Amino acid sequence: MPSGLSRVQQARERFFDEGRAPDGWVPPHITRSWMRCRSQGPRPELWVPMATALVRERRHEARSLLDCAMPELDGLAQHAADTGCIAVICGPDGIILDEVGSTEFVPKADRVALRPGADWSEGARGTNAIGTVLIEREALAVLGGEHFLDHNGFLACAAAPVFDGAGHVAGVLDLSGEPSRLDAHALGLVRLAARQIEHRLMLASARGQVLRFHAKAGLLGTPREGLLAVEDGRVVAANGIGLSLLGETWDSLLGQPVERVLGRTWSRIDPRGEVLVLPSGASLVAGIAPSARPVAVSVPAREAPRPAPVADPFDTLLAVAVRVLDAGVPVLVTGETGAGKEVFAQRLHHEGRRRHGPFVAVNCAALPETLIEAELFGYDDGAFTGARRRGAPGRLREADGGVLFLDEIGDMPLAMQTRLLRVLETREVTPLGGGKPVTVDFDLVCATHCDLPRLAAEGAFRSDLLYRIAGYGVALPALRDRPDRRGLIRKLFDTLAAPRRLALSDEALDQLDRHPWPGNVRELIHTLKTAVALAPDGGTVERVQLVAHPAPADPAPPVAAPVALGDLTAQAIERALQACGGRVADTARQLGIHRSTVYRHLAQRRRGH
Numbered sequence: 001m002p003s004g005l006s007r008v009q010q011a012r013e014r015f016f017d018e019g020r021a022p023d024g025w026v027p028p029h030i031t032r033s034w035m036r037c038r039s040q041g042p043r044p045e046l047w048v049p050m051a052t053a054l055v056r057e058r059r060h061e062a063r064s065l066l067d068c069a070m071p072e073l074d075g076l077a078q079h080a081a082d083t084g085c086i087a088v089i090c091g092p093d094g095i096i097l098d099e100v101g102s103t104e105f106v107p108k109a110d111r112v113a114l115r116p117g118a119d120w121s122e123g124a125r126g127t128n129a130i131g132t133v134l135i136e137r138e139a140l141a142v143l144g145g146e147h148f149l150d151h152n153g154f155l156a157c158a159a160a161p162v163f164d165g166a167g168h169v170a171g172v173l174d175l176s177g178e179p180s181r182l183d184a185h186a187l188g189l190v191r192l193a194a195r196q197i198e199h200r201l202m203l204a205s206a207r208g209q210v211l212r213f214h215a216k217a218g219l220l221g222t223p224r225e226g227l228l229a230v231e232d233g234r235v236v237a238a239n240g241i242g243l244s245l246l247g248e249t250w251d252s253l254l255g256q257p258v259e260r261v262l263g264r265t266w267s268r269i270d271p272r273g274e275v276l277v278l279p280s281g282a283s284l285v286a287g288i289a290p291s292a293r294p295v296a297v298s299v300p301a302r303e304a305p306r307p308a309p310v311a312d313p314f315d316t317l318l319a320v321a322v323r324v325l326d327a328g329v330p331v332l333v334t335g336e337t338g339a340g341k342e343v344f345a346q347r348l349h350h351e352g353r354r355r356h357g358p359f360v361a362v363n364c365a366a367l368p369e370t371l372i373e374a375e376l377f378g379y380d381d382g383a384f385t386g387a388r389r390r391g392a393p394g395r396l397r398e399a400d401g402g403v404l405f406l407d408e409i410g411d412m413p414l415a416m417q418t419r420l421l422r423v424l425e426t427r428e429v430t431p432l433g434g435g436k437p438v439t440v441d442f443d444l445v446c447a448t449h450c451d452l453p454r455l456a457a458e459g460a461f462r463s464d465l466l467y468r469i470a471g472y473g474v475a476l477p478a479l480r481d482r483p484d485r486r487g488l489i490r491k492l493f494d495t496l497a498a499p500r501r502l503a504l505s506d507e508a509l510d511q512l513d514r515h516p517w518p519g520n521v522r523e524l525i526h527t528l529k530t531a532v533a534l535a536p537d538g539g540t541v542e543r544v545q546l547v548a549h550p551a552p553a554d555p556a557p558p559v560a561a562p563v564a565l566g567d568l569t570a571q572a573i574e575r576a577l578q579a580c581g582g583r584v585a586d587t588a589r590q591l592g593i594h595r596s597t598v599y600r601h602l603a604q605r606r607r608g609h
């Protein structure tokens with residue numbers, strides 16, 4: 001379908017390498033989207049699957065959209081299967097709710113997580129047909145290299161918004177395939193199907209009396225008619241066709257007295273149809289639609305077209321934790337470094353009741369003790385003399401209405417623990433400098449690699465705070481203990497290797513599966529990235545380079561006692577810190593460890609451990 005792929009290539013070079021606007025080289029909606037995506041900064045490289053139970057819940061929430069879309073999806077399924085594409089329907093947040101189409105394309109779509117439960121908003125995936133439609137609010141195509149992220153470059157997608165009667169996007173319908181397979185009619189097809197879904201959705205859900213109208217009498221009663229819902233003499237909903245027939249927009253029309261729009265004679269309209277003379281002098285044929293009724297929900301929601309993947313402990317833990325957090329209970333996530341505690345917290349936010357509020361993450365080990373108080377609780381104008389004279393609200397207040405994530409909570413100094421406890425008890429924050437207390441409302445997620453009950457027993461952590469933050473505990477398993485380890489390794493490899501079309505040999509998979517992974521998923525991702533970087537395009541990774549770690553089951557030699565290892569790590573960090581002039585980021589890079597490990601070391605040094 002795309003002609004001029006090289007133009008896109010040139011546009012990419014202009015934009016990504018030279019920082020120049022790609023105007024005229026790609027369609028204007030692509031330019032606008034690239035600009036938005038660049039200003040948002042980097043996005044996660046990997047897609048973390050949504051728990052199956054949560055996908056089911058999303059589908060239940062969107063059941064009227066799905067019921068109304070089902071006839072169109074069934075219609076598109078055949079077209080998609082014949083052309084080697086898939087058709088998907090998403091909710092208003094860009095989460096894919098259902099997919100149908102070519103079984104041949106599904107595994108390829110899977111590589112980039114184009115599947116139910118995945119988030120295809122622009123914020124998550126950069127420029128793509130679904131996410132860009134949600135922002136541009138019109139049907140459009142995104143072809144090959146027009147995708148913001150390189151690894152989506154093998155896709156060609158055409159999508160159209162589905163509007164409800166108030167002009168909100170209720171969902172997005174999308175056709176996706178490889179550029180050579182998506183035909184020239186795809187955009188017209190999704191646009192037409194989206195209109196039909198809107199028509200059905202409006203008839204099924206509009207309040208009041210629904211009027212149908214068109215300039216041509218023969219189109220009355222078809223999905224190409226205009227619809228207007230009237231309640232208490234005012235317009236409460238309209239479909240897009242109705243707006244264009246009347247020359248209105250949702251903003252100009254909703255809430256208006258119906259006489260203003262349709263003229264005095266509107267009340268004479270009957271079900272058989274009547275000629276209506278508008279205040280503008282134009283005439284339309286109008287009738288009354290059968291009374292609105294709630295959409296039938298007896299049809300069971302469609303299940304995802306493939307069997308559920310091997311049980312992912314992350315998924316199971318997440319589904320329960322979301323419910324607990326949504327009930328206002330603080331969640332404490334524990335697990336080894338790199339096990340995915342922060343990813344878990346982000347997903348709790350993303351899938352919980354506060355998903356539209358902020359996600360504010362504070363790494364308690366990364367903040368110098370002198371700054372942590374101001375950073376968390378904020379300060380009033382004049383609380384400090386010198387550089388920053390204006391006040392700051394503090395991270396706790398920034399989290400209002402959202403989720404506050406306190407990472408490495410075990411490293412929080414005792415004085416700060418006391419203040420935090422007071423905030424959690426009173427739900428009020430008092431900024432430094434004696435300002436007035438401000439009420440805050442957030443859901444709390446904390447994480448730690450420490451044994452908090454032991455710290456509490458030793459007096460290094462307040463036990464009353466421990467009870468407050470650990471309303472519900474989630475212990476993330478280490479990678480070596482995960483039953484789905486092989487599947488996870490393969491999935492991460494496939495995602496990272498997709499742009500290079502690499503395969504992973506069974507021997508390499510066995511080798512990865514046997515490794516003890518003390519650095520958990522973080523170490524696995526680094527290892528896979530290195531393997532992918534070293535392999536030739538289109539080849540097979542036969543062996544991977546692994547750092548030698550003593551396997552946990554190995555009889556450990558006496559010198560490798562954990563304490564001695566801990567000391568060795570501390571010495572290595574100290575040496576690297578010295579060599580890097582105390583710069584944490586450089587130190588972490590030199591040692592190939594995460595910055596938070598260095599910060600944690602510094603925090604322990606501060607506390608004299």
Ligand SMILES: Nc1ncnc2c1ncn2[C@@H]1O[C@H](COP(=O)(O)OP(=O)(O)OP(=O)(O)O)[C@@H](O)[C@H]1O
Nearest residue numbers: 046048336337338339340341342343521522594596
């Ligand atoms: N289930 C997952 N799928 C994909 N990537 C993951 C998953 N879990 C973790 N990761 C990746 O592994 C890395 C480490 O994850 P994260 O920072 O959440 O771990 P952590 O337990 O908070 O580590 P630390 O205690 O060292 O801060 C990140 O790059 C993250 O993107």
